[in-house]
Amino acid sequence: MNAEFVEGWTIAQTLGEGTFGEVKLLVNQKNNSTVAMKVIDLKNYPDALEMVKKEATIHCRLKHPSIIKYFGQRHCKDSYYIFLEYASGGELFDRIEPDIGMPQSDARKFFKELIAGVEYLHNNGIVHRDLKPENLLLDEHGNLKISDFGLATMFLCNGKRRRLENSCGTRPYLAPEVLSHLPYQAEPSDIWSCGIILVSMLAGELPWEMPSDDEIEYKLWKTTDYANHSPWCKLDTLALSLVRKILIPMPSRRYDISKICSHRWLKKSKSCDNKVSVPVCTDRDFDEARPCYSQPALAANNYPTVSIPPNESDIHSFSQPTQVEDLLLSTQLLTSQSATTSTNSSIQKLVKRMTRFIVTLSPEDALSKLSQFLDDLGYTWKINTAGLVTITTADQRLVFKSNVIPMNNQTLMDFRLSRGCGLEFKRHFVVIKKSMAKIISKGPLMWPVAIVTNTVP
Missing domain, CATH: 3.30.310.80 (Kinase associated domain 1, KA1)
Structure with missing residues (x-):
């Protein structure tokens, strides 16, 4: 596994996999710096080339604290490589305890960073279309980074706006209008996904399989009898108030980002949170001393619109593990030339993970x-x-x-x-x-x- 990819850079580990390839961790032999490399297998999936080029075209133009950094790409006959920031804090989803969620103050912090990143995308005419905790990464300081632009597209160019038509994304996070098979506005669909992410952070569960009237849970949400049911009963009054403004089925009535940012829940202080009864994870079945994480889908680039099959279960997520501090690394083996004999000794890096x-x-x-x-x-x-x-x-x-x-x-x-x-x-x-x-x-x-x-x- 461990081999020199280019001079001075070693492939240290396969971090995850996706439908069309893998994500690998590159380690610099001189200074131990790290880069995540997404590898697309064009030999077995030649049709993936256009999609990856689209993803790269989008991602390379993005520069924002809440967006995973893009470093470049490389293309050869059988593979397409995309080089990205290694988010050593892992995936947001690994901070969410099933059926419990996370402390409200943490959810507020992450939600603010998510909204800031989405606002930046929308201001630049880009809609993500697959926002979910697995596509939200954390850096070494615990700051949220939006990743995986494989389904992203332009909805605004040179002042001209277009409606979108493709139904794509991950079903529990999709807005109802995306499922309607009718043209829809871009921004409200991303905002709906942000609302579902907020529910998952606060309650540790998703409200429905998809927002369809065939779903009992979704039909209940549209009535006045939802509040005593899970996950809504896990949310305090202010949080539920914000969620109600975001998860409005009619896109024209849904809160936009400016209204979200002015909502009282986002302005609450951490001391106020401490006065509210918020579930705390005590499940000893989850491992070790501190939360651990795993980095999900890393994206490629270039785009107009990318469709995916109606059943998103056919789409695999790319994923990376976590903390650089926890990667058990023998620097002598990576930096010392004397460690290389007829075979190249290298390390299987191990990350504390849940x-x-x-x-x-x-x-x-x-x-x-x-x-x-x-x-x-x-x-x-x-x-x-x-x-x-x-x-x-x-x-x-x-x-x-x-x-x-x-x-x-x-x-x-x-x-x-x-x-x-x-x-x-x-x-x-x-x-x-x-x-x-x-x-x-x-x-x-x-x-x-x-x-x-x-x-x-």
């Missing part, structure tokens, strides 16, 4: 036990390569992977979302972890460096 645990078994026995538990729990699974298991839920709406990694006399089992809802993935992880509780290491988690040797091509 969705992993260590078991007191060999990798072979751990894999056997995992397979047994997955069968008992009704999952479909297959072993792709040695130590890598792809797991699919019974309804096939969620796909995630477990990487079985030897660590001293134990085995690390690292789970990563491949396709589907991040919150639902966490719920399934908790179920699997509970089922394997008897073989999970009870001692303090040690994070040794796993050494990997590969011949440099």
